[in-house]
Amino acid sequence: MNTYLRILSYARPFSKFAPIYILYAFLSIVFGLLNFTLLKPLFDVIFEQVAPESLEKYRTLPELGLTVDYFTSLFYHQFLNVQDLYGKMGTLVFVCIIIVISVFLSNLFTYLSGVVLAKVRAVVIKGMRMDIFEKVSQLHIGYFSNERKGDLMSKMTNDVQEVENSIVQSLRVVFREPATIILYFAVLFFMSVKLTLFTILIIPISGAIIGGITKRLKRRAVQSQESLGRIVNILEETLGGMRVVKAFNAENFIRGKFDSETEYYSQVNVNMARKNELASPISQFLGVSVVAGILVYGGSLVLSGESSLGASDFITYIIIFTQVLNPAKEISRAASSIQRGIASAERIFQVIDTHAKISSPTTPKPLNAFNTSIDFKNVSFAYEDQNVLQNITFSLEKGKTIALVGPSGGGKSTLADLVPRFYDPTQGQILLDGTDLKEFSTSDLRSLMGIVTQESILFNDTVFNNIAFGIEGATESQVIEAAKIANAHDFISQLEKGYLTNIGDRGSKLSGGQRQRLSIARAVLKNPPILILDEATSALDSESELLVQEALTKLMNNRTTLVIAHRLSTIQHADEILVIEKGKIVQRGTHSQLMASEGLYQKLSSIQAV
Ligand SMILES: Nc1ncnc2c1ncn2[C@@H]1O[C@H](COP(=O)(O)OP(=O)(O)OP(=O)(O)O)[C@@H](O)[C@H]1O
Numbered sequence: 001m002n003t004y005l006r007i008l009s010y011a012r013p014f015s016k017f018a019p020i021y022i023l024y025a026f027l028s029i030v031f032g033l034l035n036f037t038l039l040k041p042l043f044d045v046i047f048e049q050v051a052p053e054s055l056e057k058y059r060t061l062p063e064l065g066l067t068v069d070y071f072t073s074l075f076y077h078q079f080l081n082v083q084d085l086y087g088k089m090g091t092l093v094f095v096c097i098i099i100v101i102s103v104f105l106s107n108l109f110t111y112l113s114g115v116v117l118a119k120v121r122a123v124v125i126k127g128m129r130m131d132i133f134e135k136v137s138q139l140h141i142g143y144f145s146n147e148r149k150g151d152l153m154s155k156m157t158n159d160v161q162e163v164e165n166s167i168v169q170s171l172r173v174v175f176r177e178p179a180t181i182i183l184y185f186a187v188l189f190f191m192s193v194k195l196t197l198f199t200i201l202i203i204p205i206s207g208a209i210i211g212g213i214t215k216r217l218k219r220r221a222v223q224s225q226e227s228l229g230r231i232v233n234i235l236e237e238t239l240g241g242m243r244v245v246k247a248f249n250a251e252n253f254i255r256g257k258f259d260s261e262t263e264y265y266s267q268v269n270v271n272m273a274r275k276n277e278l279a280s281p282i283s284q285f286l287g288v289s290v291v292a293g294i295l296v297y298g299g300s301l302v303l304s305g306e307s308s309l310g311a312s313d314f315i316t317y318i319i320i321f322t323q324v325l326n327p328a329k330e331i332s333r334a335a336s337s338i339q340r341g342i343a344s345a346e347r348i349f350q351v352i353d354t355h356a357k358i359s360s361p362t363t364p365k366p367l368n369a370f371n372t373s374i375d376f377k378n379v380s381f382a383y384e385d386q387n388v389l390q391n392i393t394f395s396l397e398k399g400k401t402i403a404l405v406g407p408s409g410g411g412k413s414t415l416a417d418l419v420p421r422f423y424d425p426t427q428g429q430i431l432l433d434g435t436d437l438k439e440f441s442t443s444d445l446r447s448l449m450g451i452v453t454q455e456s457i458l459f460n461d462t463v464f465n466n467i468a469f470g471i472e473g474a475t476e477s478q479v480i481e482a483a484k485i486a487n488a489h490d491f492i493s494q495l496e497k498g499y500l501t502n503i504g505d506r507g508s509k510l511s512g513g514q515r516q517r518l519s520i521a522r523a524v525l526k527n528p529p530i531l532i533l534d535e536a537t538s539a540l541d542s543e544s545e546l547l548v549q550e551a552l553t554k555l556m557n558n559r560t561t562l563v564i565a566h567r568l569s570t571i572q573h574a575d576e577i578l579v580i581e582k583g584k585i586v587q588r589g590t591h592s593q594l595m596a597s598e599g600l601y602q603k604l605s606s607i608q609a610v
């Protein structure tokens with residue numbers, strides 16, 4: 001129930017929708033009801049069920065009042081006038097015209113209320129989509145290594161869809177049908193208390209049965225959506241890794257995986273459908289059984305002449321009662337689909353409620369410029385239990401370059417990730433100009449940094465937009481200038497549409513080196529005081545590496561740089577080199593100092609010289 005209300009809360013402000021919806025729904029129910037209540041006078045007149053004398057009291061116009069009596073009297077008054085003027089046939093036409101008009105109005109208002117609900121639905125779904133997207137874009141990087149990407153994608157697409165289909169679809173049922181039932185029952189009570197008390201018995205019985213059916217649906221729905229998440233995951237991985245799948249002849253393996261997951265998914269769904277589909281036939285069956293009961297019981301009342309219930313009352317009564325069956329059926333169907341929707345909504349809220357491990361403080365310290373230094377103080381870090389970095393202490397002064405080298409898996413990329421606060425240290429502190437990074441807002445902090453990651457991260461968009469990514473209002477000449485510095489302008493100009501060429505998913509239409517030069521151009525354009533370069537030149541051939549190196553040297557001028565490189569030749573001019581092995585700084589110094597002393601650096605250097 002809480003989940004349901006939380007979904008509805010996305011439709012705020014309610015005052016925008018509620019009054020108008022209630023008005024439309026009420027009118028449509030009343031006009032709908034009018035149709036059927038008109039049947040009684042029609043039967044009365046046509047079948048001459050009522051003695052003409054008893055109608056005489058309606059000859060005078062009734063006193064104004066908001067009672068059922070007033071309206072009945074008013075109706076009979078007009079009714080008699082028409083009868084006097086046009087006879088029986090005329091009356092028949094009169095009643096039919098009113099029925100047609102009220103059916104028209106009833107449907108018109110049903111339509112209008114439907115439009116209001118469609119707006120509510122659109123607002124709710126957009127709100128949920130934006131919320132989950134916003135949350136996902138704010139969550140700490142670590143969250144994404146622990147969650148399956150496919151499952152997240154599935155939550156953002158399929159689960160939102162499921163909420164849209166089931167819960168929001170059920171809004172009509174939840175708000176309107178109970179009102180319909182209540183109003184109809186009010187009329188039924190008015191017609192015959194005895195019969196209505198008898199029929200009301202059906203409600204708790206069918207309620208209990210439907211409740212029993214839908215109870216276990218939710219768990220199945222969760223299983224179903226989770227399975228769908230895994231399916232999307234397999235799809236995502238297969239499509240992303242098609243080259244490897246083919247190269248390793250792994251089609252069968254991946255097909256088998258996909259097959260067993262889809263098989264599971266379909267079984268869960270068939271299971272769910274077995275219960276789901278039961279709800280509405282059961283309520284229909286119960287409803288009609290009750291009608292049969294009423295026929296017997298009410299019929300006996302009419303036949304024996306014991307009660308005041310006349311034949312026309314009875315027929316009208318039955319007709320109105322059958323009209324209650326539809327909303328009742330709708331409610332029971334909605335009850336089961338709501339369970340599915342709630343299961344999906346809970347999966348969505350689970351993401352929305354995830355606590356972002358890395359967030360800005362509520363009152364961040366202002367940060368406009370980088371002035372003196374970045375200091376690592378006894379920093380240790382662990383992704384899970386095992387320490388990846390231990391006791392790292394160094395100081396990166398403004399305008400200087402520090403290089404990280406060392407064997408693969410040593411922790412260099414991890415160390416670089418701590419500077420823009422992709423992760424927080426598990427122990428120790430990182431200070432920027434003497435203030436802990438945690439005291440700044442992450443966006444202020446990151447706006448000081450340009451990052452070129454180990455893998456070039458590009459988007460399915462044009463070259464221009466990839467370079468200008470995140471920089472609002474970048475001009476063409478700025479982008480070209482950045483591309484020139486990154487030594488990317490030449491190859492971009494040769495592309496079919498130049499800067500407007502689409503580079504495909506993750507830049508798949510470009511070579512590795514070209515991709516890397518684009519990400520460098522992106523960092524160049526951002527023009528940040530602090531640069532973090534992770535293997536920035538590793539995918540370039542020696543010629544373009546030289547050119548990029550030159551460009552980077554220009555770029556690094558007057559800038560503070562943390563650079564990770566495997567090729568020692570590229571970092572000879574660094575102010576300090578930290579040799580990192582197994583998460584520790586095992587050696588430190590300038591290139592010449594390190595070359596002069598025996599150790600890992602010398603070893604790495606001699607391997608590369610070969
Ligand atoms: N998201 C993660 N979750 C858990 N462990 C991780 C994660 N990322 C990296 N590791 C582990 O942390 C260690 C350091 O990895 P890191 O990427 O920092 O190494 P590196 O020095 O950059 O290596 P390379 O030179 O190959 O890029 C490795 O043992 C790796 O298995």
Ligand SMILES: [Mg+2]
Pocket residue numbers: 412413414454
């Ligand atoms: Mg690395």
